[in-house]
Amino acid sequence: MAKYDKADIERRMHGAVESLKGDLSGLRTGRANTSLLDPVVCEVYGSMMPLSQVATVSAPEPRMLSVQVWDKANVSAVEKGISKANLGLNPMTDGQTVRLPMPDLTEDRRKDLAKLAGEYGEKAKIAIRNVRRDGMEALKEDEKKKEISEDDRKRSEDEVQKLTDKHVSDTDEVVAKKVQEIMTQ
Known part of the structure; x- marks a missing residue:
């Protein structure tokens, strides 16, 4: 098991959000992109x-x-x-x-695209939660090997949870913005 690395966890969570942005950019709104x-x-x-x-x-x-x-x-x-x-x-x-x-989007097509954006968002959140799980497991492993104390593990787990919450919130924001764009253009 890999040692706990906060920078790596943050990088991987950020990567999930960036990947989501790339996926969403391919969803068509009324504008040419x-x-x-x-x-x-x-x-x-x-x-x-x-x-x-x-x-x-x-x-x-x-x-x-x-x-x-x-x-x-x-x-x-x-x-x-x-x-x-x-x-x-x-x-x-x-x-x-x-x-x-670019043809006009019908109301049904807009709803389908908005739903698809939500699905992309869910996949990104799953990826973020998987990174959190990896981080938590690494911390428990480090504590078991006596490389860190229980207090250090708990403090680091709080950091991982804060990173997770921040990136899940970023994901929700990105998806909400894209859904609004799809429904209005």
Whole structure:
């Protein structure tokens, strides 16, 4: 069992919150956001490649994404990749540029996205609680090995719990902000 390391626990909890932010950035609101296309992969040069390695994605207007494909031969592969990603976008090709107008979100779709945001938040909280459990186990192990006293263990457990509470609260804040964004835009 690893020795208790407060900095490592804090880093791992922070990582769970940052990962959540990345997951949420891929959820579509009414606005064009280039990170929406991050999960898209295209079959080019005989292998699957992320869209970011074959094109430049930009948001020239609030409700439009533009994908500038670097190699003209890959335009149709990029179109297929975007269609297969099932993002609800309709690619329109203009030379080496693929334009993606953002359709309006229906009320049902907004509710589904808000629910999905909540699920992502729950996964992040589970990850944070798993880190807390690891920290608590490391403290008990250190006490058992007589490396720290019972008072030190209790004090450190309080620190771990405070870190957990802070990161769970951060998670709730991030999710609430995203749900509000989804429901209003």
